[in-house]
């Protein structure tokens with residue numbers, strides 16, 4: 001039997017890639033009723049406040065707002081469970097192409113609500129909360145939507161981790177991202193370290209985590225954490241972000257979603273598995289409406 005580059009038999013490799021591909025396709029809207037997850041969901045419900053708001057627009061771009069301005073948009077317990085519900089909603093939004101994640105009232109997010117954190121500071125609850133948020137943010141990043149975090153004001157701790165669960169990050173010129181975990185006697189637990197290494201490389205990730213270094217837009221661009229900077233006071237930042245994102249979301253939804261899937265599989269799977277997935281995703285757009293229309297128009301790429 002042929003072996004792939006990682007030594008996995010080819011058939012097994014194909015099954016794994018296909019399993020991954022179909023898992024991306026299937027709707028996760030039914031919450032996984034794992035008893036531990038159910039337990040932490042119930043516990044998180046004891047810490048209310050704020051909301052996670054979702055607006056799905058005709059343009060195919062949705063706006064998700066972390067909304068708890070009295071606490072600089074810190075995540076209360078109910079906001080953590082609401083985030084999972086909003087991600088579920090987006091997983092079933094087949095017309096969607098893009099997503100903007102932002103904070104209310106001119107600031108991004110100051111991480112977990114410290115009042116809730118104090119109440120669940122025992123290791124068991126901490127582990128369950130961490131697992132819950134890791135899963136939700138992994139699902140957020142894996143949505144077949146091109147996502148961008150619009151960072152205004154501050155993104156601290158878990159808020160900085162949330163930015164890494166998007167494909168792109170835009171900052172306003174006065175904004176700041178800081179992984180404050182070390183100052184809190186912690187490391188990231190919402191998947192932020194693993195994702196950060198993939199975005200900026202391990203040297204830069206070490207600097208940001210071990211030094212709790214403040215990232216302003218210039219430094220962010222220099223290390224590849226930040227994709228673009230919006231000048232404060234020049235128009236509406238949300239409109240500017242929609243315009244920025246639309247360069248990638250223009251066109252047919254199935255094609256944009258297919259692009260995200262092939263990039264995601266390239267990022268997450270071995271080369272052989274990613275190639276298998278790419279073939280299957282290709283099969284979903286080949287001969288599809290957008291492809292036939294382009295062929296009929298004899299499109300030229302001048």
Ligand SMILES: CC[C@H](C(=O)O)C(=O)SCCNC(=O)CCNC(=O)[C@H](O)C(C)(C)COP(=O)(O)OP(=O)(O)OC[C@H]1O[C@@H](n2cnc3c(N)ncnc32)[C@H](O)[C@@H]1OP(=O)(O)O
Pocket residue numbers: 070071072074110111112113114115117154156157158159180181184186188189190
């Ligand atoms: C470490 C990872 C961990 C995780 O769960 O994985 C976390 O995310 S822990 C949380 C990490 N974040 C923090 O430690 C933020 C602490 N807060 C601050 O540094 C400041 O409040 C700041 C910089 C966000 C804003 O400073 P500013 O001077 O502009 O405003 P205030 O300090 O007056 O804040 C207004 C109001 O918001 C409350 N606040 C801010 N952040 C949180 C938070 N994370 N949890 C709960 N409450 C928060 C702050 O206490 C003020 O409330 P007030 O009632 O007016 O005192």
